Amino acid sequence: MSIKSSLFFFFLVPLLFKTSFPAFLAPITKDLAKTKYSLSIYLKTPPQHTNLVLDLGASFTLLDCSNYTSSTYRTIPCGSSLCTSLGSSCTLCSGSSGPGCSNNSCALLLGKSRKLVTGEAGFDSLYLHVTNGRNPGRLGVIPEFMFSCTLLKGLVKGASGLTGFGRSTLSLPAQVSNFSSENLIFTLCLSGSPSAPGVAFFGIDGPYYFHPEIDLSKHFNYTPLIMLNQVGSRTISYTDSSNEYFIGLTSIKVNGKAIEFDRTLLSTTKNGFGGTKLSTMTPYTVLQTTIFNALTEAFVKEELARFNLTVTTPVKPFKVCYEAKDILSTHVGPSVPTIDLVLHDEDVVWRIFGSNSMVRVFREGTDHLWCLGFLDGGLKPRTSIVIGGHQMEDNLLQFDLGSKRLGFTSSVLVHGTMCANFNFTMQDQ
Structure with missing residues (x-):
C-alpha cells in the first residue's frame, strides 16, 4: 500500500x-x-x-x-x-x-x-x-x-x-x-x-x-531550552525569533576531539543573535564560517587518518564529498568520524553518526557520493548554528515547554529502530 x-x-x-x-x-x-x-x-x-x-x-x-x-x-x-x-x-x-x-x-x-x-x-x-x-x-x-x-x-x-x-x-x-x-x-x-x-x-x-x-522514552538525555526575550512589538507575527527553540551548545568534537573556534559564537543573546537553534525549514545544519571551516578540516583530517580517504570533487551545496564505494556501511549509516554536539554538561552529548552527518548525492556520469551534510552560513549569520532537518531525522526529540527542556535520544538506529517504524495500525482507545 x-x-x-x-x-x-x-x-x-x-x-x-x-x-x-x-x-x-x-x-x-x-x-x-x-x-x-x-x-x-x-x-x-x-x-x-x-x-x-x-x-x-x-x-x-x-x-x-x-x-x-x-x-x-x-x-x-x-x-x-x-x-x-x-x-x-x-x-x-x-x-x-x-x-x-x-x-x-x-x-x-x-x-x-x-x-x-x-x-x-x-x-x-x-x-x-x-x-x-x-x-x-x-x-x-x-x-x-x-x-x-x-x-x-x-x-x-x-x-x-x-x-x-x-x-x-x-x-x-x-x-x-x-x-x-x-x-x-x-x-x-x-x-x-x-x-x-x-x-x-x-x-x-x-x-x-x-x-x-522499543520504548524510546527510556533513552532520553535532557538539556535546557533557552528562552529568548520577545522580539519586536506585541503584535503576533508568523516569524519571530523569540518563538524558536535554542539550546546551549558549549563545544563540538570530531571523533572525540574538540575543534577550535571562537566559543563566544555559541552564546545566545536575549534577542536571538548567536547560539544554536533547531529548524525543520533548514534542510542541513548551517554553521558560521569559522565553525564550518574548523569542523570540515577536523573531519577530513580524521577520515584521512582512519582510512586514508581523500575528498573528491564536491557537489553543491556541499564542500566535502567522498566516493561512496570507498566508505563502509554500518547500522548507523556510513562509517565516518562521529560529530558530538556537547551541551550544557560535558557528559550531555548529541552524537551525530554517519546516517545524519552524510548525504547521499548522485553525480552525473559517475558513481554516487557521500557528502558531509553541513553548510557554510557566512561570517555574520544571525544564528551561529542552525541544526537542520537531516540532522534531526531518526532522532526522537521531546520539546517540554513546562519544564523548559529538550529531550533527545541521538540516533535511534543505535537502539535497533527508526522513526519510520511507528505502528499506525488503528486501535480502539
Whole structure:
C-alpha cells in the first residue's frame, strides 16, 4: 500500500468524538524534492485530510484559503477583545469573499517587514488521533483551532499551508495542549524515508513505542531550552525569533576531539543573535564560517587518518564529498568520524553518526557520493548554528515547554529502530 493510500485509510476509518484525552498524534511525511516535512491532519467540517508543512519555529498556522469551504469556519471580529489581545490589525477587502478576506475581521501579521502582508485570522475544527504512545486511536476534535488565511505559493506538493510549532500561544501544539488542559509537551520523530512516515506526539511524555516493541522514552538525555526575550512589538507575527527553540551548545568534537573556534559564537543573546537553534525549514545544519571551516578540516583530517580517504570533487551545496564505494556501511549509516554536539554538561552529548552527518548525492556520469551534510552560513549569520532537518531525522526529540527542556535520544538506529517504524495500525482507545 502506498504512503498516500495508507494515510488516507488511517484518517478515514475511525469515528469522530469530542474528547479531553490529553495525548494525540499525527504522521509526518517528507518531501524529498524540497527537503521539507509535512504534518498530516484533518481540518474543516466535514473533516478533510490536510497536509501542512511543519515549521518548528513559527508562531501559528498559515492556510491557503482559496476555495476554502467549511460549515464551522468563523472569523474574529475586528475590535473584539480577542483581536485586541493579539495586537492585530483589520483586514480591508473590496468586499466579503469568504475565508481569506472578510471585511472587519481580525488579521495576523505574516512577517515583521512592512512589505509582508497580513492574513485573516479564523477558527475551524482540527482533528487528531488520540494515542497511548503505541498506536493511533479514534479521532478527537479540537473545535476552535485558530489559524491565518492567506495565499501561499511554492509549498511542497500536496500541502495546503504551513503549521507553526514555535513557543507561541497560537502554535498547533499550544492550542492542542490548551484544549486538553495538559502541560505543553510535544515530541517529533522525523523519518528520512520517502515511503514511510515519522510521527508527532502531543501531550504525552511517554511511552513512545517503535517496532520491534522499543520504548524510546527510556533513552532520553535532557538539556535546557533557552528562552529568548520577545522580539519586536506585541503584535503576533508568523516569524519571530523569540518563538524558536535554542539550546546551549558549549563545544563540538570530531571523533572525540574538540575543534577550535571562537566559543563566544555559541552564546545566545536575549534577542536571538548567536547560539544554536533547531529548524525543520533548514534542510542541513548551517554553521558560521569559522565553525564550518574548523569542523570540515577536523573531519577530513580524521577520515584521512582512519582510512586514508581523500575528498573528491564536491557537489553543491556541499564542500566535502567522498566516493561512496570507498566508505563502509554500518547500522548507523556510513562509517565516518562521529560529530558530538556537547551541551550544557560535558557528559550531555548529541552524537551525530554517519546516517545524519552524510548525504547521499548522485553525480552525473559517475558513481554516487557521500557528502558531509553541513553548510557554510557566512561570517555574520544571525544564528551561529542552525541544526537542520537531516540532522534531526531518526532522532526522537521531546520539546517540554513546562519544564523548559529538550529531550533527545541521538540516533535511534543505535537502539535497533527508526522513526519510520511507528505502528499506525488503528486501535480502539
